Amino acid sequence: xxxxxxLLDLTAxxxxxxxxxxxxxxxxxxxxxxxxxxxxxxIQEISKWKxxxxxxxxxxxxxxxxxxxxxxxxxxxKSTITHLGKLSFVLLxxxxxxxxxxxxxxxxxxxxxxxxxxxxxxxxxxxxxxxHHNFYRRTASFLLPAIPIxxxxxxxxxYEIESSKQICPHAEYAAYWALGGFISVVLLxxxxxxxxxxxxxxxWTECEQLxxxxxxxxxxxxxxxxxxxxxxxxQIRHLYQRGFEITPENTxxxxxxxxxxxxxHMLKSHHRLSYQLHLYISQHKSGFITAIPKAIGIVIPTGFxxxxxxxxxxxxxx
Amino acid sequence: MCLxxxxxxxxxxxxxxxxxxxxxxxxxxxxxxxxxxxxxVLLDNSRNDVRIFCQSGSSAVWRAxxxxxxxxxxxxxxxxxxxxxxxxxxxxxxxxxxxxxVEIRHISTDALRKIKDHFKNSKCNFAIFDTDKxxxxxxxxxxxxxxxxxxxxxxxxxxxxxxxxxxxxxxxQEIAAVQ
Numbered sequence: 001x002x003x004x005x006x007l008l009d010l011t012a013x014x015x016x017x018x019x020x021x022x023x024x025x026x027x028x029x030x031x032x033x034x035x036x037x038x039x040x041x042x043i044q045e046i047s048k049w050k051x052x053x054x055x056x057x058x059x060x061x062x063x064x065x066x067x068x069x070x071x072x073x074x075x076x077x078k079s080t081i082t083h084l085g086k087l088s089f090v091l092l093x094x095x096x097x098x099x100x101x102x103x104x105x106x107x108x109x110x111x112x113x114x115x116x117x118x119x120x121x122x123x124x125x126x127x128x129x130x131x132h133h134n135f136y137r138r139t140a141s142f143l144l145p146a147i148p149i150x151x152x153x154x155x156x157x158x159y160e161i162e163s164s165k166q167i168c169p170h171a172e173y174a175a176y177w178a179l180g181g182f183i184s185v186v187l188l189x190x191x192x193x194x195x196x197x198x199x200x201x202x203x204w205t206e207c208e209q210l211x212x213x214x215x216x217x218x219x220x221x222x223x224x225x226x227x228x229x230x231x232x233x234x235q236i237r238h239l240y241q242r243g244f245e246i247t248p249e250n251t252x253x254x255x256x257x258x259x260x261x262x263x264x265h266m267l268k269s270h271h272r273l274s275y276q277l278h279l280y281i282s283q284h285k286s287g288f289i290t291a292i293p294k295a296i297g298i299v300i301p302t303g304f305x306x307x308x309x310x311x312x313x314x315x316x317x318x
Numbered sequence: 319m320c321l322x323x324x325x326x327x328x329x330x331x332x333x334x335x336x337x338x339x340x341x342x343x344x345x346x347x348x349x350x351x352x353x354x355x356x357x358x359v360l361l362d363n364s365r366n367d368v369r370i371f372c373q374s375g376s377s378a379v380w381r382a383x384x385x386x387x388x389x390x391x392x393x394x395x396x397x398x399x400x401x402x403x404x405x406x407x408x409x410x411x412x413x414x415x416x417x418x419x420v421e422i423r424h425i426s427t428d429a430l431r432k433i434k435d436h437f438k439n440s441k442c443n444f445a446i447f448d449t450d451k452x453x454x455x456x457x458x459x460x461x462x463x464x465x466x467x468x469x470x471x472x473x474x475x476x477x478x479x480x481x482x483x484x485x486x487x488x489x490x491q492e493i494a495a496v497q
Binding site for chain 1: 328329332333336343344345346347348349352436437438439440441452454456457462463464472475
């Protein structure tokens, strides 16, 4: 018979986790951690595109750009982190209470701790993936997940070893598969994070190229010299057929269409523009500071996986 | 393209940010409403001389209250002057005609040809603000233009062209006297 895992062995980690979770109760702290300026920059960038290119855009294109909203204070981001912090605290507090109770009952097994961990981890991953939505304004939005998680942790996870074996004889294998599943989900989330970031970077590069084309063409229109003509990128000059006499007067319509098509294509292929931009800016413009709360948002559920992996390893070894 | 009050405010703020930072970015400007906002920001940020080459000075932009107010604010400031060169018979508002700081001329045929040749465009207008800001209208029918708040080289070329054309053309009073 395997030695039951002792929560008492993990008390220090649980206390540390609870302490970290408490920090995220306070959105004011996140206000300092997350520089709102970086987010304001995103809005300025979008206004800049609208301002700079509006002459070649139709009302529909402008409306599509207007629909892009980026919260400069990142309220949804902060409230998600705070929400997960509160939930982590509830779960960790429940485990600490169980650990305190363990002193008198040395034969508890935590095979079914998996259930509450799974629920919490899946919930956290969904919350992180939907981080740009603000779901957590009311107290009920906290109580609804917190009470079931606490109850499941308190009542459904603690079994005497004998009764545990009767209810679920293959608990260890189930734990293996579940753990593999969690890690895959977390890895998928991480991959998606980097994929979005890469897409945003591509979008940014496309915008910069478009800006270069626009400025070179406009400069030639204002000062139609041979030198300025040669500075126009070849992709613009190739819009016109060989033999076509390119003059400032007869080129505008095709160029405007090129610009509008490009911008429409970019908006179409990057319909989650605001989210991707937010990711990109937070990664590349404001440095690693903004990544810290985001990373902690991922670390909290990953920490639970780690704790549970340790408990399973402990069980297997013994 | 019509602007709602909010859009106009947002566009004005964008333009003011360009003016404040002396941005050398070239921006596109299309439609009457956007043109009015741009003109008013350019005029509010001009300290001395404004030169405008236009059709007749009676377009929807020239008649817009926001444009008239911005122009009056500019003309009320010290050491300012406005030179207007029109390709058709000038029909500017009396408010501008009767001011000493305003000089209006109807462009000569030769000068008009020079401008068209320079820009290789027969549908163009342009306006120069001080020594660094310009608005070049490549399609006056749709008020489509390019603009920059900091392009001294381009402005110098445009100013030379404008001043040469202006001196070649007769003042409006003289035209009226001849007629």
